[in-house]
Amino acid sequence: MMWPAFLATWRAMLTDKGALTLLFIGGIIYSFFYPLPYSTEIVQRVPVAVVDQDRSAMSRQLTRFAMAHPSLRVIAVTPDLPVAQDLLWRDEVMGVLILPDGLQTDVLAGRAAHAQVAGNGLYLMLNKVALNGLAEVVGTVSAGIELKRLGAGTPSTVQANQQRSPIVFDAVPLFNVKEGYGAYVVPGVATLIVQQTLLIGMTMLFGTWYQRKSFPVAGKRTADGYIGMLLAFACVAFLNCCYFFGFVFWFQDYPRGGNFGGMLLLLVLFSLAEAAFGMLLGMLFRTRERGTQLMIATSMPVLFLAGLTWPVSSMPVVLQWLRWLLPSTAGIQGFVALNQMGASLYEIRHEVAGLLALLVACVALGWWRWRKIDETVVDLNKA
Amino acid sequence: MNDADKGPVSALAREWTRLRGDFWDFGMLSWIPVVLCGMLWLVFSSGIARDLPIVVIDNDNSTLSRQLTRWLDASPGIEVAAKVASSDAALHRLRERTAFGYLLIPNDFEQKLLGGRQATVQWLYNAQFSSHAGALLRDVRTVSTTLSAGIEMTARAKKGMSGVQAAAQFEPIRTTLNSLYNENTSYEAFLTLALMPAMLQIFIVVAVVTSIGRELRDGTVPQWLASANGSWLRAVGAKLLFPLLAYVALALLYLLFFSLARGWAVAGSLPALLLSMLLLVLAYCGLATLLIAATLSLRLALSGAAFITAPAFAFAGQAFPLMAMPAPARAWAQALPLTHYLQLQTKYWLAGAPWRYGVQEMLILAGFAIGCGAVGVFLLARRANAPAAWGRA
Numbered sequence: 001m002m003w004p005a006f007l008a009t010w011r012a013m014l015t016d017k018g019a020l021t022l023l024f025i026g027g028i029i030y031s032f033f034y035p036l037p038y039s040t041e042i043v044q045r046v047p048v049a050v051v052d053q054d055r056s057a058m059s060r061q062l063t064r065f066a067m068a069h070p071s072l073r074v075i076a077v078t079p080d081l082p083v084a085q086d087l088l089w090r091d092e093v094m095g096v097l098i099l100p101d102g103l104q105t106d107v108l109a110g111r112a113a114h115a116q117v118a119g120n121g122l123y124l125m126l127n128k129v130a131l132n133g134l135a136e137v138v139g140t141v142s143a144g145i146e147l148k149r150l151g152a153g154t155p156s157t158v159q160a161n162q163q164r165s166p167i168v169f170d171a172v173p174l175f176n177v178k179e180g181y182g183a184y185v186v187p188g189v190a191t192l193i194v195q196q197t198l199l200i201g202m203t204m205l206f207g208t209w210y211q212r213k214s215f216p217v218a219g220k221r222t223a224d225g226y227i228g229m230l231l232a233f234a235c236v237a238f239l240n241c242c243y244f245f246g247f248v249f250w251f252q253d254y255p256r257g258g259n260f261g262g263m264l265l266l267l268v269l270f271s272l273a274e275a276a277f278g279m280l281l282g283m284l285f286r287t288r289e290r291g292t293q294l295m296i297a298t299s300m301p302v303l304f305l306a307g308l309t310w311p312v313s314s315m316p317v318v319l320q321w322l323r324w325l326l327p328s329t330a331g332i333q334g335f336v337a338l339n340q341m342g343a344s345l346y347e348i349r350h351e352v353a354g355l356l357a358l359l360v361a362c363v364a365l366g367w368w369r370w371r372k373i374d375e376t377v378v379d380l381n382k383a
Numbered sequence: 384m385n386d387a388d389k390g391p392v393s394a395l396a397r398e399w400t401r402l403r404g405d406f407w408d409f410g411m412l413s414w415i416p417v418v419l420c421g422m423l424w425l426v427f428s429s430g431i432a433r434d435l436p437i438v439v440i441d442n443d444n445s446t447l448s449r450q451l452t453r454w455l456d457a458s459p460g461i462e463v464a465a466k467v468a469s470s471d472a473a474l475h476r477l478r479e480r481t482a483f484g485y486l487l488i489p490n491d492f493e494q495k496l497l498g499g500r501q502a503t504v505q506w507l508y509n510a511q512f513s514s515h516a517g518a519l520l521r522d523v524r525t526v527s528t529t530l531s532a533g534i535e536m537t538a539r540a541k542k543g544m545s546g547v548q549a550a551a552q553f554e555p556i557r558t559t560l561n562s563l564y565n566e567n568t569s570y571e572a573f574l575t576l577a578l579m580p581a582m583l584q585i586f587i588v589v590a591v592v593t594s595i596g597r598e599l600r601d602g603t604v605p606q607w608l609a610s611a612n613g614s615w616l617r618a619v620g621a622k623l624l625f626p627l628l629a630y631v632a633l634a635l636l637y638l639l640f641f642s643l644a645r646g647w648a649v650a651g652s653l654p655a656l657l658l659s660m661l662l663l664v665l666a667y668c669g670l671a672t673l674l675i676a677a678t679l680s681l682r683l684a685l686s687g688a689a690f691i692t693a694p695a696f697a698f699a700g701q702a703f704p705l706m707a708m709p710a711p712a713r714a715w716a717q718a719l720p721l722t723h724y725l726q727l728q729t730k731y732w733l734a735g736a737p738w739r740y741g742v743q744e745m746l747i748l749a750g751f752a753i754g755c756g757a758v759g760v761f762l763l764a765r766r767a768n769a770p771a772a773w774g775r776a
C-alpha cells in the first residue's frame with residue numbers, strides 16, 4: 001500500500017498544472033530572480049556632499065581626498081548647509097562632510113579642530129559606507145598632520161607612526177570572506193523558498209482533493225498510505241534543495257561545499273519534516289487557494305524568525321521558542337552552518353534535535369488527522 | 384430613487400455577506416495582518432542587538448590584555464562568552480553559532496605596547512551572519528581604539544605634555560560621526576517601519592485578487608455584475624471597498640502605533656505621509672485588479688501575487704541600496720509601487736522632509752492606481768462575463 005500511495009501522489013503532483021508549477025518550476029524561477037538585486041554584492045561610489053565653510057588649503061585638501069576615495073563620489077561641494085540638506089532629502093547624497101569655519105586656523109594653532117561626518121541613518125548599508133569613507137578621509141589628513149609634528153620630535157617616521165596608534169586592529173572576515181550581500185542572504189532564503197513553494201503546492205493539492213472529495217489514495221486510511229504520500233512530498237523538498245545547494249550556490253559563486261555528508265543527512269531529515277508539516281497544514285484547509293493566500297503573507301515573518309538576519313538573542317523569549325515550530329528555522333540555520341561554514345553534525349545538534357522533534361510531532365498529529373479523512377471519498381486516479 | 388442608485392448597495396451587501404461567511408477571507412482583512420505585522424515588530428522590537436556572544440583567545444594573559452577583555456565584555460553590544468585556548472576552539476564556537484567572532488591577542492601584546500612598539504590584535508568574525516558581524520565590528524573596534532588612545536596619551540604624559548596639549552596633538556582633526564534621522568541606527572526605525580508597508584502590499588493584492596478571482600472561479604460573474612446593475616465600475620468598486628477600508632485602517636494603526644506608542648514621531652509633513660499611505664493602498668488595489676483581469680484565473684493571479692509581492696522588499700532598496708543593483712533589478716524595483724512609497728515614507732516620517740520633496744513619487748503612485756485600475760476594469764469588462772473565462776483552476 002505504501003508504494004501505490006507514493007506513486008499516486010507523484011501522479012497527482014505531475015498532473016495538476018498549478019501544483020506542478022509551484023513544486024518544480026517556482027524554485028527555479030526564484031533561484032534566478034531573488035539573487036538578481038544583489039548580483040553586484042557590494043556597494044561602491046556612494047554619493048556624498050562636502051560642506052566647505054572654511055575654504056582653506058586644508059579644507060580643499062580634505063575635499064580632494066574625499067574625491068579620490070574609492071567608495072565615495074563627491075557630487076557637490078558647497079558652503080551652504082541647506083544645500084546639503086536639500087540633496088539629502090532628494091536622496092541624491094547619502095552622506096555629508098562638514099568642514100566648519102576656522103578648521104585650518106585651529107589646526108595651525110595646535111587646538112583640536114572638529115570635522116563633522118553625517119550619513120543617512122535610514123539606509124544602513126549606504127550610511128556605513130559613507131560614514132566609514134568620510135571618516136577615513138579625515139583620519140588620513142589628520143594623521144598626516146600628526147606625523148609631521150611627531151616627526152619633528154622623534155628620530156624616525158617608523159617610530160612616529162608606532163607612537164601614533166599603538167594597537168593595530170586587524171579585522172578578518174570568515175566564511176563569507178568576500179562579504180557579499182547576496183552570499184549572506186540568499187543561502188538562507190533558498191531554504192525558505194523550498195519550504196514556501198512546497199507548502200503552497202501541498203496545500204493547493206489537499207484543498208483541491210477536499211473540494212472534489214477525491215484523494216489520490218481512497219479507501220481505508222492506512223499508515224502505509226500516509227507514509228507513501230509523505231515520502232513523495234519529501235522527495236520534492238529533497239530535489240529542490242539539491243538544485244539550490246548544488247547548482248544555484250555554484251552558479252552564483254557563494255561559499256559552499258562545507259560538510260557534504262552532514263548536509264545529506266540533514267537534508268533527509270529536513271525533507272521529511274517539511275513533508276509531514278505540509279501534510280498537517282494541508283489537512284487544515286478545504287479550498288484550493290486557501291493555503292496560497294496565507295503562505296504568501298507569512299514568508300517575511302518566517303524568514304526573520306530564522307535568526308539569520310537578526311540575532312535570536314535579541315528576540316522576545318516567547319519567539320525564541322515559538323520559532324522552532326517552523327521547519328525553516330532549523331533548516332535555514334542548519335544548512336547555512338553546514339554548507340557555508342562547514343559545521344560538523346555535532347555543531348548543528350540543536351537543529352537536528354529540533355527537526356526530529358518537529359517530525360515526530362507532525363507525524364503524530366498528521367496521522368491522527370489522516371485517519372479522519374472521510375473513507376468514502378473516491379480515488380481520483382480511478383475516477 | 385431609481386434602480387441605479389440601489390446598485391452599489393446591493394453589490395456591497397453581497398460582498399459583505401460573502402466576507403462574513405468566510406472565516407479566512409475575513410481574517411485576511413482583519414486579524415491575520417495584525418498578528419503577522421505584530422510578530423514582525425516583536426522580532427525587531429529591541430531595536431539594537433545587545434550582548435552578542437564572542438570569544439577571546441588571550442595568548443598574553445597580561446594586565447593590558449585582561450583589561451581589553453573586560454572592556455569588551457562591558458560594551459553593551461558584546462558579551463565575552465568564553466576565553467578559549469586555540470583558534471580551533473574558537474572556530475568551533477563560531478560554527479556552533481554560540482559566538483559570532485573572536486579576538487586574538489598575541490603573546491607579546493603588553494611587552495610591545497609598554498616598549499613603545501605597535502601590537503596587532505586580530506578580530507576574526509563570522510561574515511556569513513552579516514548583521515551580527517556588523518554590529519560587533521563597530522563595538523570591538525571602538526573598544527580597541529579607546530584602549531589604544533589611552534596608551535598613547537599615557538606615553539605623551541610621560542614625556543611631560545599636559546593632557547590638553549596631548550589630546551590636541553594626538554588627533555589634530557577630530558571627527559564626529561552622525562547617523563542622521565536614526566542616531567542609534569536602530570533596526571526598529573530602519574527595518575520594521577519599512578517592513579510594515581511591505582506586508583501591507585502583500586495583503587492588499589491577495590485580498591483583491593481573491594475577492595474578484597472567486598467570482599471567476601465559481602462562474603458567478605453574471606450575478607456579481609447584476610448586483611452592480613451591470614456597471615463594471617461599480618462591480619469592481621464594491622470588490623475594492625472592503626479591502627481598501629481594512630488596509631487604510633491597518634496603515635493608520637501602524638502609523639499610530641509607531642508614532643505614538645513607540646515614539647517615532649512624524650518629523651516631516653504628516654498630510655503628505657497620510658496621502659502617500661492612501662496612494663500606496665490605491666496603487667496596489669489597481670495592480671491587483673489588473674493582475675486578476677489579465678489572468679482571469681484565481682490560481683494564476685495568486686501565483687503572480689506571490690511573485691510580485693513576496694520578494695518586493697528585497698528589491699525596494701531599503702536593505703540593499705538601489706544604486707548598487709544591476710539595471711534589470713533596478714527596473715523591476717521601479718515597477719513596484721512599494722519602492723516609491725518607501726522613499727516617501729523615509730522622507731516624510733523620519734527624515735523630516737517637507738511635502739514638496741515627494742511630489743514625483745506620489746504622482747507615480749497615483750499613476751499606478753489609475754493606470755492599472757483603468758486597464759484592469761477595461762479588461763474585466765471585455766473578457767470576464769463569458770463562460771470561457773470561468774472555472775479556471
